[in-house]
Amino acid sequence: MAEISLQSLGIVIDGMFTEAVPFLDADCGGLAKKCLQLFSGYGLKANQISVRRRDQVFNYELLFQLFNGNGTFKISSERLHIELQNARLKVDFEIIADCVTKMYEIVPSTRLGTSSIAATIQTTMSPPATAARFFSAFSTPKGGIDPVGIIIRALFEPWPQKIKLVMEESAVHPEGLFFALYTDHIGQGFSRETFSNLEKAFTELLGKYDLHFPKSESSAKS
Amino acid sequence: MLSLAEKTPFEREFAERPTQQKTVVQSTTKIRVLLPEPSEIQAWEDLEPSSEWVYAYNDSGWTPLIGLTGRPAALVDLAKSSLLDEAASLSASLVKRVKELTELSENWDGDHAKPIDWNVLNDVVRFLKWLGEQQHFVEPFIVPTFNGLLQIEWHGEKRLLEIEGVKEGWVVGGTIIHDDSRRDYFEGQCSKEEFGKLRKSYDWFSGVEEVWPFPEK
Numbered sequence: 268m269a270e271i272s273l274q275s276l277g278i279v280i281d282g283m284f285t286e287a288v289p290f291l292d293a294d295c296g297g298l299a300k301k302c303l304q305l306f307s308g309y310g311l312k313a314n315q316i317s318v319r320r321r322d323q324v325f326n327y328e329l330l331f332q333l334f335n336g337n338g339t340f341k342i343s344s345e346r347l348h349i350e351l352q353n354a355r356l357k358v359d360f361e362i363i364a365d366c367v368t369k370m371y372e373i374v375p376s377t378r379l380g381t382s383s384i385a386a387t388i389q390t391t392m393s394p395p396a397t398a399a400r401f402f403s404a405f406s407t408p409k410g411g412i413d414p415v416g417i418i419i420r421a422l423f424e425p426w427p428q429k430i431k432l433v434m435e436e437s438a439v440h441p442e443g444l445f446f447a448l449y450t451d452h453i454g455q456g457f458s459r460e461t462f463s464n465l466e467k468a469f470t471e472l473l474g475k476y477d478l479h480f481p482k483s484e485s486s487a488k489s
Numbered sequence: 490m491l492s493l494a495e496k497t498p499f500e501r502e503f504a505e506r507p508t509q510q511k512t513v514v515q516s517t518t519k520i521r522v523l524l525p526e527p528s529e530i531q532a533w534e535d536l537e538p539s540s541e542w543v544y545a546y547n548d549s550g551w552t553p554l555i556g557l558t559g560r561p562a563a564l565v566d567l568a569k570s571s572l573l574d575e576a577a578s579l580s581a582s583l584v585k586r587v588k589e590l591t592e593l594s595e596n597w598d599g600d601h602a603k604p605i606d607w608n609v610l611n612d613v614v615r616f617l618k619w620l621g622e623q624q625h626f627v628e629p630f631i632v633p634t635f636n637g638l639l640q641i642e643w644h645g646e647k648r649l650l651e652i653e654g655v656k657e658g659w660v661v662g663g664t665i666i667h668d669d670s671r672r673d674y675f676e677g678q679c680s681k682e683e684f685g686k687l688r689k690s691y692d693w694f695s696g697v698e699e700v701w702p703f704p705e706k
Contacts, residue, residue: 308610333568334571337564
């Protein structure tokens with residue numbers, strides 16, 4: 268088995284609303300207050316929350332950023348948008364899970380339909396120089412073409428939706444692998460258990476290719 | 490301009506890394522930047538141990554810049570930095586304690602204790618800052634609990650005060666120790682923003698107020 272170490276992770280989650288919410292029904296003041304209550308521990312101040320409104324009905328968004336711009340949180344008429352990047356340590360997974368679950372608590376659950384999840388992960392392989400060898404195992408039988416990536420789409424337990432995974436040589440880390448993961452979450456809540464299930468599914472997927480994170484980097488509970 | 494040969498082993502190792510691996514991170518207000526001498530690395534104060542020099546590579550080779558980097562900041566580093574900025578006006582020992590608390594990870598007690606809730610720690614910092622603006626106070630102990638919450642404790646000869654930060658607000662406990670070692674216990678609760686009530690409980694602890702500030706149930 269080849270060991271891969273996390274270098275950075277970014278995640279974008281869009282929780283689509285079942286129907287667009289007009290500004291007058293959105294209660295942006297109440298949403299802003301809840302954001303302040305739940306995110307003050309991460310340094311959110313009142314004057315960092317803004318509401319941009321372009322017309323009287325559907326063109327508005329509530330917005331704030333955390334972590335020196337590495338976290339962006341928006342609530343518009345049609346969706347909840349969460350973007351977090353530059354997660355580098357195991358404890359960052361907890362922060363991401365905490366931030367996402369808090370945002371899903373803030374928005375009335377009856378608004379939420381399907382959420383799309385996109386994650387990008389930069390890793391390095393150990394021992395080094397195995398990335399090219401890793402993909403050469405998938406070269407064409409007649410030879411002459413060496414793939415530099417794999418795309419798969421399948422179900423992996425315990426995640427209930429199909430996961431699309433792009434796996435290729437990292438452009439940032441010469442001896443590393445880059446992963447892009449796309450999937451959906453159907454349901455109105457987004458709990459830590461939801462995150463844990465996604466992580467377990469990703470770990471299982473990696474295992475199919477004899478890849479694994481060191482135990483110290485894995486936050487999935489067994 | 491320095492050639493690679495003139496650099497220390499540390500600098501050579503850094504300079505020989507591929508350019509894409511040199512990432513500039515957010516600097517903090519606590520880092521002081523000095524002009525580097527061409528033939529030596531100066532030891533900086535207040536730096537993270539993993540700080541590194543920034544080198545720019547162009548057609549002429551490697552050139553040292555006036556500046557430095559640390560390892561790329563993780564989200565937890567940025568969260569800690571934000572909390573420590575909030576705590577900056579507290580005493581050095583309290584800031585040090587806050588920093589220690591931010592570094593408690595899951596299972597910090599070896600018995601499945603949770604890491605500290607960031608919101609609760611932020612509330613404690615805000616309260617102590619507010620209290621410090623109102624009056625001089627004796628520094629409390631700040632103690633983590635098993636479930637990731639915090640207790641602010643003051644221990645006196647005759648009175649004890651414990652203020653526990655919970656997710657919904659504050660739970661306050663007071664103890665009077667009589668001369669015959671008998672103890673009387675008092676309790677109270679208030680919401681997160683009711684710093685005034687917490688201050689009254691501190692006044693009770695310090696003897697300024699004789700009456701426990703929370704009504705009996």
